[in-house]
Amino acid sequence: MLFIIYIIVLIYFLLFSDGFGRGQAYEEMRYNLEPFFEIRRFIKYRKLLPTESVVLNLVGNVAAFMPFGMLLRFVRRQKTNAFAAFFYSFAFTFGIECVQLITRLGVFDVDDIIMNTFGGILGYMIYRILACIDRRRRKHVSK
Numbered sequence: 001m002l003f004i005i006y007i008i009v010l011i012y013f014l015l016f017s018d019g020f021g022r023g024q025a026y027e028e029m030r031y032n033l034e035p036f037f038e039i040r041r042f043i044k045y046r047k048l049l050p051t052e053s054v055v056l057n058l059v060g061n062v063a064a065f066m067p068f069g070m071l072l073r074f075v076r077r078q079k080t081n082a083f084a085a086f087f088y089s090f091a092f093t094f095g096i097e098c099v100q101l102i103t104r105l106g107v108f109d110v111d112d113i114i115m116n117t118f119g120g121i122l123g124y125m126i127y128r129i130l131a132c133i134d135r136r137r138r139k140h141v142s143k
Contacts, residue, residue, distance in 0.1 A: 003071045010064060014096055015105050025104035038111040061115035062122065065089060069123025082124065089120025 032038055039058065046054045072088055073080040093116035100106030 003075050006067050006071065010068075011096070013064075015099065015103070026107075027104070029101055029104055029108070030106075031101055031108035033108075033110055035110050035114065038109055039115070058115070061112055062119035065093065065116040065119030066123030066126065068092065069120035069125070070127040072120070072124060073127060080124070082121065085121055085124035086117065089117045089124075093117055093120070 042049065042054050042057050068089055069085050072085055076084070076088075090113065093113045096116075097106075097108045097113055101108035
């Protein structure tokens with residue numbers, strides 16, 4: 001249930017939120033296919049851009065997909081390895097970017113795919129670390 005709520009909120013912000021400029025569609029399809037172009041631009045011009053825009057783009061794109069990686073194991077109802085976390089994070093992000101391109105409610109940006117996928121993997125790694133700590137704690141308590 002938590003995963004479904006997370007997905008609905010994420011889709012709202014990525015496709016429909018006026019606060020992120022998604023209120024109305026662009027007239028033409030917009031896209032960036034050059035890896036790290038937008039990332040470099042936000043870093044290079046970080047002092048000229050509003051801090052909120054820089055943080056939202058660089059940190060927000062990673063942080064927004066960390067719950068995806070953390071909850072993936074529970075949604076799949078089976079053990080999940082790093083490759084599966086990468087694959088599902090990439091596929092979900094790619095799908096969202098395609099919807100943004102087709103509906104013109106956003107920009108298809110390869111940098112978003114990179115950062116979102118990284119966020120999914122980071123979330124998966126955090127889940128694994130916490131699960132390992134929990135197993136050790138339980139093992140120690142049961143002795």
